[in-house]
Amino acid sequence: xKTMIEVKNxxxxxxxxxxxxxVSFKVGGGEIFAFLGPNGAGKSxxxxxxxxLLSPTRGSVTLDGVDPVRxxxxxxxxxxxxxxxxxxxxxxxxxxxxxxxxxxxxVPAAERNRRGQELLWFVDLWERRDDLVKRFSGGMKRRxxxxxxxxxxxxxxxxxxxxxGLDPQTRNRMWEYLRxxxxxxxxxxxxxxxxxxxxxxxxxxIAVIDHGKIIALGSAAQLKRQTKTAxxxxxxxxxxxHSIREESADPALDAMRAMRRRGFGH
Amino acid sequence: MKSTMQKIxxxxxxxxxxxxxxxxxxxxxxxxxxLFLLALGYGFGSVFAQAGQGNYLNFLxxxxxxxxxxxxxxxxxxxxxxxxxxxxxxxxxxxPMPRFHIMIGRTLGGATVATMxxxxxxxxxxxxxxxxxxxxxVLPAVGVMFLVALLFTSLGTMVASLLDDMQGFQLIxxxxxxxxxxxxxxxxxxxxxxxxxxxxxxxxxxxYGIDALRVLLINAGHxxxxxxxxxxSAVTLAFVWLGAVFFRRLQV
Ligand SMILES: Nc1ncnc2c1ncn2[C@@H]1O[C@H](COP(=O)(O)OP(=O)(O)OP(=O)(O)O)[C@@H](O)[C@H]1O
Ligand SMILES: [Mg+2]
Numbered sequence: 001x002k003t004m005i006e007v008k009n010x011x012x013x014x015x016x017x018x019x020x021x022x023v024s025f026k027v028g029g030g031e032i033f034a035f036l037g038p039n040g041a042g043k044s045x046x047x048x049x050x051x052x053l054l055s056p057t058r059g060s061v062t063l064d065g066v067d068p069v070r071x072x073x074x075x076x077x078x079x080x081x082x083x084x085x086x087x088x089x090x091x092x093x094x095x096x097x098x099x100x101x102x103x104x105x106x107v108p109a110a111e112r113n114r115r116g117q118e119l120l121w122f123v124d125l126w127e128r129r130d131d132l133v134k135r136f137s138g139g140m141k142r143r144x145x146x147x148x149x150x151x152x153x154x155x156x157x158x159x160x161x162x163x164x165g166l167d168p169q170t171r172n173r174m175w176e177y178l179r180x181x182x183x184x185x186x187x188x189x190x191x192x193x194x195x196x197x198x199x200x201x202x203x204x205x206i207a208v209i210d211h212g213k214i215i216a217l218g219s220a221a222q223l224k225r226q227t228k229t230a231x232x233x234x235x236x237x238x239x240x241x242h243s244i245r246e247e248s249a250d251p252a253l254d255a256m257r258a259m260r261r262r263g264f265g266h
Numbered sequence: 267m268k269s270t271m272q273k274i275x276x277x278x279x280x281x282x283x284x285x286x287x288x289x290x291x292x293x294x295x296x297x298x299x300x301l302f303l304l305a306l307g308y309g310f311g312s313v314f315a316q317a318g319q320g321n322y323l324n325f326l327x328x329x330x331x332x333x334x335x336x337x338x339x340x341x342x343x344x345x346x347x348x349x350x351x352x353x354x355x356x357x358x359x360x361x362p363m364p365r366f367h368i369m370i371g372r373t374l375g376g377a378t379v380a381t382m383x384x385x386x387x388x389x390x391x392x393x394x395x396x397x398x399x400x401x402x403x404v405l406p407a408v409g410v411m412f413l414v415a416l417l418f419t420s421l422g423t424m425v426a427s428l429l430d431d432m433q434g435f436q437l438i439x440x441x442x443x444x445x446x447x448x449x450x451x452x453x454x455x456x457x458x459x460x461x462x463x464x465x466x467x468x469x470x471x472x473x474y475g476i477d478a479l480r481v482l483l484i485n486a487g488h489x490x491x492x493x494x495x496x497x498x499s500a501v502t503l504a505f506v507w508l509g510a511v512f513f514r515r516l517q518v
Contacts (some may be wrong), residue, residue: 051360053518076362087353091284103276104361106269132287 003062004156004188005050012045012058012212019045021212022059027205029155030186032179034193034203038240042212043192044084047160050190051081064155066259080105082149084160084192086141090134094125094144097133098151098185105152122177123170135260139165146174153181159191163198175202196233206232210240273363274371281342281374281375285382294382295338299330299387301395306453319455327388327396327484328479329452335384336472339415342376343422346513349427356518369513373419373506380415381408398483407482413498414475420505421448428510446472457487471501 005027012020027033033135040076048054050061052072061068068075088097098120102112120126123143133141142165149157157178163171179202181187193199199206200220208216208223216223216239220232227235277328285292307323307330349355358368385408385444388396398404426439449463450472467473478494487494489510 048518053359055517073362073364076360083353085353087357089280089354091287092280092354100276100280101357104273104358104363106362109405136353257377
């Protein structure tokens with residue numbers, strides 16, 4: 001299997017906070033890979049470095065053989081992303097948001113219209129296509145973000161907590177669509193989530209990240225075996241719970257970390 | 267090439283749509299120019315005439331047009347901060363296109379909006395009694411407005427790329443926009459100024475914009491149209507370039 005994402009010793013510091021602390025992993029072409037980790041673990045920061053939004057403090061990344069630091073424009077051709085936090089233009093309509101995305105991502109006009117219509121039906125927003133996004137509910141905005149993210153078909157799709165705030169119907173439909181895309185077009189999927197069953201059901205391999213470090217990596221079955229637990233949730237708690245216990249040696253530091261996380265975490 | 271133009275066009279169109287959709291913003295930003303025309307234009311009219319300088323409202327109108335352009339343009343450029351806070355900026359920053367093109371699309375959009383604002387103020391000042399000497403020269407005057415708008419939208423983009431959030435906004439208002447406006451000769455003639463003020467006015471790019479408008483609209487410039495256009499073009503190019511440099515460095 002061809003390597004699609006390769007990350008070596010990736011580090012990101014914000015002042016004296018080390019958000020990502022020497023992360024290395026590989027994702028193969030056509031693989032479905034998940035990042036699990038508590039709030040503030042460094043998942044979003046890693047994704048931002050992979051997608052040219054942040055420059056790494058140290059370490060190297062390649063996406064389909066391209067270094068996003070050295071050649072960001074070429075790297076951007078290989079991926080699409082659904083962000084964790086909002087990225088729609090509230091003063092445009094749903095349809096305009098879709099169209100603008102399609103143009104910026106080189107989707108030809110005919111396809112832009114066809115797929116745009118299909119995807120808005122798919123997320124139940126077709127009737128509301130001409131409404132300004134600022135009139136949408138939180139869940140509707142989230143659905144639009146997903147539909148927009150799927151308008152073009154890149155080699156890699158990053159999804160940062162895509163199902164946050166979605167109802168189960170939409171969540172299931174979205175995963176069906178993504179798996180279909182993965183099967184048909186061999187799209188590599190890289191996602192983060194806080195829903196354990198989702199990671200277990202969808203991902204072929206899972207990396208558990210905590211305090212900026214990958215503390216376990218493997219299939220759901222492997223993680224359960226490694227931690228001698230019956231469910232992925234227990235495996236996750238046993239892995240991440242352990243590091244919290246280690247830290248309790250210094251409660252002041254723990255409190256500070258927690259505060260920082262509350263202050264910045266998103 | 268075609269796809270690049272299309273991307274820039276769509277980013278431009280986005281600003282225009284947003285402008286027309288925020289009617290309260292259009293009307294709100296006309297309040298200040300109206301007040302200037304009314305209070306200063308009529309208030310200083312007789313003093314100005316007694317000093318042998320002619321019709322103050324005719325003299326003031328290009329200055330007030332310049333004012334509305336610089337305010338709108340800098341704010342449009344600074345919308346980068348807004349888009350960053352509300353997240354839309356990320357969507358464009360990961361798109362497969364050079365950041366320079368994103369910046370150009372945004373800046374052309376912001377400059378167009380600022381020019382429209384300038385044209386609206388020009389039409390309003392007609393109602394106050396302003397009359398251009400030669401109607402044919404209104405068209406090149408709109409061209410000058412666009413150049414001024416482009417210059418200050420780029421400046422706004424540059425400033426916004428350096429700021430993290432809206433915190434620095436008041437600072438920019440008081441220490442950049444206000445001085446640029448008040449020192450530009452928008453409100454007073456550039457002839458016979460005290461040395462310090464004359465120098466400050468010479469450094470202020472807005473001076474040349476308003477001067478060029480006065481040449482075209484009331485045939486009364488100070489630096490001369492050639493100098494005005496040369497300075498405006500050079501500074502605009504420099505600011506677009508600087509704006510692009512800072513915009514490229516932006517991290518989210
Ligand atoms: N721009 C920033 N400036 C300073 N600190 C930051 C910044 N972005 C993230 N951090 C810090 O980096 C750490 C990792 O944050 P990150 O957003 O990557 O976490 P995450 O794993 O995505 O968490 P969540 O599950 O809450 O989304 C946190 O401690 C956060 O406070
Ligand atoms: Mg996150």
